Amino acid sequence: MYTLLRTLLLLLTGLTALAATGSYAQPAIKPLVMHASCNGGSDGKIQLQVTGTAPYRYQWSTGATTPEVGELNVGTYTAKVTDARGRAASVTVQIKAGRDITLSIEKGGNRLRATAAGGQAPYGFTLNNITHPERITTTRSGEGAFSNLAPGRYALVVTDANGCAKIQGVTIGQ
DSSP, rough: OOHHHHHHHHHHHHHHHHHTTTTOOOOOEEEEEEEOSSOOOOOOOEEEEEESSSOOOOEEESSSSSSSEEOOOSSSEEEEEEEEEEEEEEEEEEEEOOOEEEEEEEETTEEEEEEEEESSSOEEEEEEEEESSSEEEESSEEEEEEEOOOOOEEEEEETTTSSSSSEEEEEEEE
């Protein structure tokens, strides 16, 4: 019985000393980041995985108080996490923009061929005849090939797999 009491006393003394010295570790934070899908997009997301003494309190630079924030624009975000013992840790995360879509256009006679890069393949191409709006031609592939085009002004719209778009004006036969 004496040995058990002595062991308990030593254990309690050690825990009291540990609490007094503040030797508990602060929370460890691991951010999971989903960057914006389009340049100028606002669909970035950050989720925090935390280890430490639960429950946790969250305070984001956005004002949010949850472990996950979404609908984020390109930029830098900071979160402070406080655990049940009052220990705090912070993390700063950057949301980056998706890659811009770039276009290469070849014209000849009544034909147009567009090739897209950047963004996220596959790409869809739509050619809208501004001169005659009722004439719309669509193709879905890595290249937008259009033929038998009437002379006039066109709007070439390229959309990538993320739904990001690039619009460029093109004139045929004038």
